[in-house]
Amino acid sequence: MAEIPSSKRASNIEYAIRDVVVPATELESQGHSIIKLNIGDPIAYPGLPTPSHMVDAFSKALSEGRNGYSPSYGLPELRTAIAQDETRKGWNAQPKDVYVCHGVTEALQIVFQATLEEGHQVLAPGPHYPPYMAYPQMYGAETIEYELKSNDGWTLNFEDIESKMNDDVRLFVLINPNNPTGSVAGSSDIDRLLSILEKWPNCILIADEIYDGLDFSGRHVSAASLSHTVPVLTMNGVSKVYYAPGWRIGYMAIHDPILSLVSVRDGLERILRSRLCASTPAQIGFLAGLEQDRSWMKQYSETVKERRDVCLSRIAEIEGLEVQNPEGAFYMFVKLTDERWSNDDKAFVLQLLHEQHVLVVHGSGFSSEKGKGHFRLVFLPDVETLNIAFDRIDTFLQKHRILYTKTAKY
Ligand SMILES: Cc1ncc(COP(=O)(O)O)c(C=O)c1O
Structure with missing residues (x-):
């Protein structure tokens, strides 16, 4: 057959x-x-x-019958708590800027769907977490690697980045701290990166900060908090720093300092609505993680x-x-x-x-x-x-x- x-x-x-x-x-x-x-x-x-107060909140939500769909962009109380958390990291995030997804993985797929066309490029670190290579090609785009310096703590190679930027680069990926190298970019690195990216108005910075609470250097800083000109999509969630990867809850938060993302935001929202929502009780578990003691x-x-x-x-x-x-x-x-x-x-x-x-x-x-x-x-x-x-x-x-x-x- x-x-x-x-x-x-x-x-x-x-x-x-x-x-x-x-x-x-x-x-x-x-x-x-x-x-x-x-x-x-x-x-x-x-x-x-996973901390027991988060597990308790998740299981209480189940037993209280909170098993229905949630709003497509996330539970309002969770969007508020995430916005407060991002604001604590140094930028003015509003609940309307936060979109809750089934993990950063789903958020990335939605971003790629909403921004990439045939011939577009994504610049991602080499080496990088594999989906940054695998997914963009599904939308006709190509992932190009910029170098992390293997003999210098896997730091960003700015000359290489500069030489690879062009008008077709729609997304620039910064994974900070990085998977697989564990390297951390501090504020001077991010400032220098932003000064390159601001010359390219078609480009959005994806700041994958899913490991931000696991920073042994004390140098980690939110990329959105440093950007005054470059649009940033911050990615984070419950998988790593809150020790609950199986819950599949993450988010993207939009920082749009020069209002260049009005149409991208509309595209993201259309896709988010069409895929219904993220798990309701798992969102309540994450909310407990954000609102309760984090010592x-x-x-x-x-x-x-x-x-x-x-x-x-x-x-x-x-x-x-x-x-x-x-x-x-x-x-x-x-x-x-x-x-x-x-x-x-x-x-x-x-x-x-x-x-x-x-x-x-x-x-x-x-x-x-x-x-x-x-x-x-x-x-x-x-x-x-x-x-x-x-x-x-x-x-x-x-x-x-x-x-x-x-x-x-x-
Ligand atoms: C850099 C990076 N981003 C995203 C993810 C996946 O995140 P999530 O579990 O929220 O989909 C991982 C998982 O290993 C990762 O290493």
């Missing part, structure tokens, strides 16, 4: 972070237990549960930072690995310095998985050019698990170094 083809759009989609789960699941089905350092989901690791966050960040420090000190001792210190989020982007792996990070990931049952993500999945020779590691597991994982990575590297030098290559 003839097969019915899927669309080209769908067959072009790759999501490295979950693609490597397929062989891991197969090993698990054969009875092996895998140390998973691949998915940025804090709930998958011990000691970082718990400090302890959570301390725990994450301690786990980062363990990884840094282990990597410093292991031959074959190098890393730039991540200043935020919960990822590190580790360089493979052995010749055997520096040109084949995917082989490293798959062989490490099969031989040592440790799962990380290949760097080339975050950028074929700028991520190759690296892997991304999530530093959320407890210290004991991290130490076991590093012991196994070390054993693996040593074994293959010996094999490689014996045979020159294999």
